[in-house]
Amino acid sequence: MGTPDIRDTPEEWRVTATETPFTGNKTGVRTDEVVMPDGSTARRDYQTHPGSVAVLALDERDRVLLLRQYRHPVRQKLWEIPAGLLDVPGENPLHAAQRELYEEAHVKAEDWRVLTDVYTSPGGCDEAVRIFLAREISAVEGERFEVSEEEADMELARVPLAELVRGVLAGDLHNNCLVVGVLALTAVRASGGPETLRPAGAPWPARPFS
Known part of the structure; x- marks a missing residue:
C-alpha cells in the first residue's frame, strides 16, 4: 500500500434540508440534514462563523506580544496573541490582521508572512483562522485605539518564545491561536526558517478574498 496524499481536500456531502435556529450578531447555529455514504441521513448542528485572523508578533528580542483577556465561556483569563473577526465578507485577511495588531496592541509590523491556517473546531464550527507571523514591529504613533467591554480590562506583555513553548507543553496556556502559533x-x-513561509497575501480557500 502506497503512502496517501496527506493534505485536506474539498468535499461536500449532499444536504437535503437546512434550518437556522439561531442567528446572533456575528455567529449563528445551523442544522443540516446530510446524506451519509450508505444513503441514510443525519442531522448535523454547527456554529456558523465569519472567520478570524491572529497575529504572532515577534520583537527583536525574540519575545511574542501577548494579551491577557477574560473569556466568559471558559471562565478564565487567557493569555492570547492579537486576533479578531473577519467582520467584512471578502475582507483581505492581511488588512484585518494589521488592524487587529494596531487596535489591540498599538503596534505595526514591517514583515508579514502566513504562519499557518487552521479550523478551530471542525466537528462543530466552520470557523477558519489564518495565523500570521509579524516581525520588525514598532509602536504606532498617536493615541491608542479606544477599547471597551472585555478589552477594557486587557493586559499586555512580551514573553520569550521559548518560555511560551514550555507553558504550552506544561498545560499552562490554552488559547488555540497562541498554542498553534508558538509551536x-x-x-x-527547525526546518528552513521563516523565509520559507507563504507570503502574506497567499490564497486562503477557506475564506476567499480579492
Missing part, C-alpha cells in the same frame, strides 16, 4: 514557529525554525 508552528518553533517547527518552522
